[in-house]
Amino acid sequence: MNNETNTIEEFAAQEYKYGFVTDIDADSVPPGLNEDVIRLISAKKQEPDWLLEWRLKSFRHWETMVEPHWQNIKYPPIDYQAIIYYSAPKQNSLLKDMSEVDPELLKTYDKLGIPLREQEWLAGVAVDAVFDSVSVATTFKEKLKELGIIFSSFSEAVREHPELVRKYLGSVVPSNDNYFAALNSAVFTDGSFCFIPPGVRCPMELSTYFRINAASTGQFERTLIVAEEGAQVSYLEGCTAPMRDKNQLHAAVVELVALDNAKIKYSTVQNWYPGDKEGRGGIYNFVTKRGKCAGVNSKISWTQVETGSAITWKYPSVLLIGDHSVGEFYSVAVVNNYQQADTGTKMIHIGKHTKSTIVSKGISAGHGQNSYRGLVEMKKNAVHARNFSQCDSLLLGDKCGAHTFPYIEVKNTSSKAEHEATTSKIGDDQIFYCKQRGLSAEDAVNLIVNGFCKEVFRELPMEFAVEAQKLLGVSLEGSVG
């Protein structure tokens, strides 16, 4: 028995392989947050006045708010005045092409397996790379432009397409939505912007790769995706950070807008540094993600694989406003060592005949605590709305925890909501059975965990699904035997 438990633990204790630091000159503002810092960020980015005003309004509102503590997560108080709110690798702020990118940066992304030079991309994925506070490179921009697709860093979008940014910024997640969204609205530094014009189906996956490098820096990115009538896009997001003893704050906002018959698929593989085996360090990940199915027959689908971060607090949600619109949420959340996750979704049914599907798979190992928190709400006019929710938890070892907090509110009589939940444990007998057939303990755990997550993985774009499976193996290494 002991041997098996040991293997479970060893499996869980695998090293984080993205923990290196890039040695690069950075242009940073001093730690702390006040109106001057916000003015400085806005000035550095040469922003129009309306955006500065929007930031200041958000900041003033944030000052009146209190940090939420309803989540099933414990952490020491965050000192918001100790965080650096802007850090950028020094380089010419406006790059003509890749050859102007600092070679150190290119090396960093190569090491992460994200080549930024377009000729190295085989899979046809356009990438925007965000390093600390700024976007350093966006690939395939010209090719997309021919179709009328805008895919750029957020800062560039503010410069080049201010009317679009102004129209949609804060239209899904208002700047006063919640504590972390308000903070982000005040200090957000960069992120990605996508606009798919009417009737265009984006021919390649769009992807943003986020990297926190500088110490004591917060990362506050903002992503805005707009799919006009009949447009379709699939967007991927990945993230890593160096290993550091101190916790770092990441508070992002993602807004999606789908008009009539538009489809947006948003996939995340979140692998921020999770902290060490004793729970020191790691990213505090407080993220607000929301999509608005504004048009009829529109569809927004969230798929997330959350393996990193010391703390994960995120609820990618869908507002189902257009009649017959569809919202989906597929999630795998893994906690190991001392990681904590409180994650789930909100499906708000407003239009008629709206449909939503929730599939959540929580995996807990080590001393990890994993909570699913979800709201399914069917408003009075959302007649004939449908929801199906499935929340499964898998436990590895006996020191971890799984919790489920489903909320269902149905305010009409023609709607239907179904909720299924299971909790299971990888048993020693399962591991032994696999070993008796010739598999190692690690392979056995991978097999069982991947089997458990299958319904979510098959929603991911193919290259990503393979990555996600590997990542899961690495995240859980040492946790089972």
Added chain:
Amino acid sequence: MNLLEIKNLHASVQGNEILRGINLTVKAGEVHAIMGPNGSGKSTLAGVLAGRDAYTVTQGEVFYNGQNLLEMLPEERARSGLFLAFQYPVEIPGVNNSYFLKEALNAIRTHKGLEKLDAIDFLALIKQKVKIVEMDESFLNRPVNEGFSGGEKKRNEIFHMAVLEPLLSILDETDSGLDIDALRTVADGVNKLRSQENAIVVVTHYQRLLNYIVPDVVHVMKDGRLVLSGGKELALELEDRGYDWVHEEAGQTV
């Protein structure tokens, strides 16, 4: 050639000695049956041979195909051709039966220095093997043992055996939970897998399985020892007379 050689094996569970000096030699080409009442230690012996770590070996030696078995990890034993058909096959939700078997077979092939089978060759192989146990092909794509009836699980174990082609198979009460038709099918499957190169140890309560899988040697286990051995007719005698008389003749191993 001796495939399995057990010498004075003692093993305990949480301090209770269950096996108290087992001696057994199994040669290639042989089928041995181990019979005995509940609690005599039959399943413990099967578990110790497969490397279940709930058991502690306190004394004795086991050689398998010339190697010191007790020094090998469970997965190494499996990759070297030792197979246990479980008394209670384990369910693995979400893991496709044929995918599971492909991983297992390729682990064994890699160990033997053979190339891994690709999906196409593997599919051809299992389609042929599944006929040996007359199992419906739909079981190939269902999660391992999940939702299988007791009999289907046992049949699936023998299907695994057919695909993995072990040198030494230990069938732990494979007959329990099978109706008479299923018993015959499973036994026929096992018989098709018998060869001069491999050996089978059948652990069972009842003689009826031995009507179909005819053993070369029958052993009677009592209180952690093999107390009597004989030919296949010994099984019939046990069926008639029960196990109580055996201890009077204990020690008279053939």
